[in-house]
């Protein structure tokens with residue numbers, strides 16, 4: 302029994318496309334203020350909103366790719382490639398690991414999985430992100446994945462009662478693939 306618990310804790314996560322059946326899980330994340338303050342958004346989203354957005358995305362466009370992070374047979378997080386632009390060949394990256402699942406290496410693995418999809422499947426040139434300058438754990442994950450700081454947007458977002466500085470980071474396809482070849 303103890304062995305099963307240990308292997309669950311360190312199970313390698315995998316990414317799969319978001320399904321309608323996942324929306325209740327996403328609803329829980331998007332209504333958690335401790336999570337959403339780091340997305341610079343109010344924790345106030347209805348299941349109906351999520352179902353409409355999901356239906357719109359199914360109908361058309363390839364501007365977003367959303368993934369569920371799964372490990373040990375359960376949903377542990379959400380990663381998104383959004384504002385996908387096929388002229389400039391870039392997109393924005395976003396991630397949430399569920400509060401009860403943090404600190405197990407899932408974000409690092411999920412970030413690499415999303416970059417792999419962006420650069421190997423979508424053939425994008427660049428992936429960028431915006432992160433609260435005080436979100437040290439997230440910045441650590443992104444630097445480890447190869448993102449580089451491009452600048453700081455001062456008092457860019459209002460979240461949890463105050464204006465927040467946002468650090469913009471980016472990574473290029475060439476650099477990502479070269480690092481993968483060296484690894």
Ligand SMILES: CC(=O)SCCNC(=O)CCNC(=O)[C@H](O)C(C)(C)COP(=O)(O)OP(=O)(O)OC[C@H]1O[C@@H](n2cnc3c(N)ncnc32)[C@H](O)[C@@H]1OP(=O)(O)O
Pocket residue numbers: 335336337339340394395396397398399402403404405406407408409410430431432433436437438439441442445
């Ligand atoms: C672009 C964006 O989406 S920004 C918004 C990111 N999302 C959020 O902040 C929402 C709420 N938070 C989360 O979802 C999660 O806490 C995340 C995504 C930030 C991190 O997810 P986790 O699964 O806990 O991360 P994971 O376990 O893979 O790695 C955490 C790393 O940060 C390190 N770390 C933890 N706390 C700190 C800290 N205060 N300072 C520096 N590094 C830290 C850990 O040691 C670990 O590094 P290691 O792999 O070198 O040992």
